[in-house]
Amino acid sequence: MITSVTGNHACMRTGRGRQPTLNSDVTASSTTLHDSQKLDEGIENLDLPFFDISTILAATDNFSFAKRLGQGGFGPVYKGQLANGQEIAIKTLSRSSRQGTEEFKNEVMLIAKLQHRNLVRLFGCCIHKEEKMLIYEYMPNKSLDLFIFDEIKGKIMDWRKRFEIISDIARGVLYLHQDSREKIIHRDLKASNVLLDATMKPKISDFGLARLFEDDQIEANTNRVVGTYGYMSPEYAMEGLYSIKSDVFSFGVLTLEIISGKRNNHYLAGSPYLNLIGHVWDLWMEGKALDIVDSSLAQVYSTSEVLRCIQIGLLCVQEQAADRPTMAEIVFMLGNETTLPQPGKPAFINKRTINYGQDSSSSTRAPTSLNDVTISVLEAR
Numbered sequence: 418m419i420t421s422v423t424g425n426h427a428c429m430r431t432g433r434g435r436q437p438t439l440n441s442d443v444t445a446s447s448t449t450l451h452d453s454q455k456l457d458e459g460i461e462n463l464d465l466p467f468f469d470i471s472t473i474l475a476a477t478d479n480f481s482f483a484k485r486l487g488q489g490g491f492g493p494v495y496k497g498q499l500a501n502g503q504e505i506a507i508k509t510l511s512r513s514s515r516q517g518t519e520e521f522k523n524e525v526m527l528i529a530k531l532q533h534r535n536l537v538r539l540f541g542c543c544i545h546k547e548e549k550m551l552i553y554e555y556m557p558n559k560s561l562d563l564f565i566f567d568e569i570k571g572k573i574m575d576w577r578k579r580f581e582i583i584s585d586i587a588r589g590v591l592y593l594h595q596d597s598r599e600k601i602i603h604r605d606l607k608a609s610n611v612l613l614d615a616t617m618k619p620k621i622s623d624f625g626l627a628r629l630f631e632d633d634q635i636e637a638n639t640n641r642v643v644g645t646y647g648y649m650s651p652e653y654a655m656e657g658l659y660s661i662k663s664d665v666f667s668f669g670v671l672t673l674e675i676i677s678g679k680r681n682n683h684y685l686a687g688s689p690y691l692n693l694i695g696h697v698w699d700l701w702m703e704g705k706a707l708d709i710v711d712s713s714l715a716q717v718y719s720t721s722e723v724l725r726c727i728q729i730g731l732l733c734v735q736e737q738a739a740d741r742p743t744m745a746e747i748v749f750m751l752g753n754e755t756t757l758p759q760p761g762k763p764a765f766i767n768k769r770t771i772n773y774g775q776d777s778s779s780s781t782r783a784p785t786s787l788n789d790v791t792i793s794v795l796e797a798r
Contacts, residue, residue, distance in 0.1 A: 465529050466541035468552055473497065473507060473543050486559075490625055491521050496555060504555035505540060509548070518549075520625035525551055527624045531597055535589030537612055537622040556620065558613035561675075565608060571678050571711060574617075576718035579675050582619045583726060584751050586611060589621045590668055591744040594661045600630040602637075602659055606667035607648045608674060628659070636660035647682040647692070651764040652738055662738035666764070668747070669733020673697055676726055678711030694734050695766035701731060725750070731760035 476497030477484045486494045492511025498504050510521045528539045543550040561582065564570045574582075586606075593601040603621065610623040626643045639657045642649075650666035652658040670681050673693055679685060681693040688696040693709075700706050706727045707720065729750055735741050740761055742750070750757060 465525070465539070468541050468543040468550075470543055470545035470548070472499070473550060473552075475500070476505060477507060490623060491524075504557075506553045506555045507543075508551045508553065510550070521549055521551075523627065524623070524625045527599070527601060527627050527629070530599055531593075531601075533589055533592040533597070534618070535585045535620055536592070537620040553622075554614075556612035556622075557615050558617060560609045561611040561613060561619060562608035564613070565675055565678050565711075566680060568678075568713065571713040574713075576714055576723065578617060579714075580722060580726065582611075582617075583672050583675055584748075585619050586621065586671065587668065587744060587748050587751055589619070590664055591748050593621075593627075594664065594744050600632060600634070600661075602628045602630060602661060603664050603667075604628060604653075604659060605644050605648070606664055606671060607645050608671060611671075630661075647680070650738065651736060658738075660738065661743065662741045665733050665741045665744060665747070666738075668744070669730045669741075670694065672726060672730035672733065673709070676711065676723065676730070677709045678713060679709075689768045691767050692765060694763045695768070697727065698731065698763050698766055701727065701760070725754075725757065728757050728760060731763060732758065734763045735761045736764040737761070 474480070476499055477495045480493075480495055484495045484497065486496050486506065488494070489508050492509040495507045495509070496504065497507055510518065525539070525542055528536070532538075537556065538554040540552045540554065542552060558564075564574055565579075590603065590606065593603060601624075603624065604626045605623060606621065610621065611619045612622050613619055628637065630637070636658055637660070639659070642654065642657050644653065648667040648670050650659075650663045653663045653666075670693075674681060677693060677697070679693050682691075683693070685693065685696050688699070690696045690699060697706065697709050700708050706724060709727070710716075710718065710723055729742075729747060732740075732742055733747070749755075
């Protein structure tokens, strides 16, 4: 498939004559020469097509600002079009990258081995001197967060589409955990890392923080906690412990966000809780779980199906990792009408405290959202 897409455009990075000059926005990496050589060697050992820099320059109009899609964890992301009409997305490793060479190498080493309809496809890469670029399939509808958290765009997504997206994401994560050649923990599953193709099919992206597990490995520990507030499991955020159940927690948060159209760490008017998880749990215990459903759905949905998805979301965000279901169990629960277990207490459901002795403007102020803030380094205790 990759060969047919890239055609004659996939070629070795050593070209003839003078190499074109890169646009100043695609800057040289700040990594050392040794790190750069290690990265080159690691990528060259993969069975992955290489794009010549002249092909990438032509596809992006020399990395023109008009072709810029946004800023990723590594650096700017550009849209390009190959001579055969194929649209592509180019992720660049910039000097100011928050993630850097190791994460960049990690992404290409992992995703080159993966192939699933709910994972973004890597077509190849381009290495030109100190410049490093990954070439992906272009996703015209960008990311899921741009739809579910927007009152106007959210109306495009009826319940049937939202349920399909939840189910497809679950299948993609199951593939990572169980069905791929390698057992992979994503560690940064969130709405902005789910991309949407032309038909609104979701594809999981951004594998820079992912980690390989041995088949019999249950969990791992790190002193360098990376991920995004609002999606991180308590054992990972507080102790640096991560496992497949860390991704399950993130999936549960994402599921509740898709149903509600609300970010987990955004203040919810009228709720005593600091986040969406606490608000949903409170309504679930009161028998009012349907109150969280996105108003843009206008009550056009299957009540039993929505309640089932809310219950699955709550099962995923339980405080104890051992109590959370596996992705295989989640996929089964989404596709069948079997009786579900009752969820236990979720993590991170602290209530707001209002000090009536203070000025109300400060005591009731909503907490600043950290939902889209990615932690690069956090020492776990």
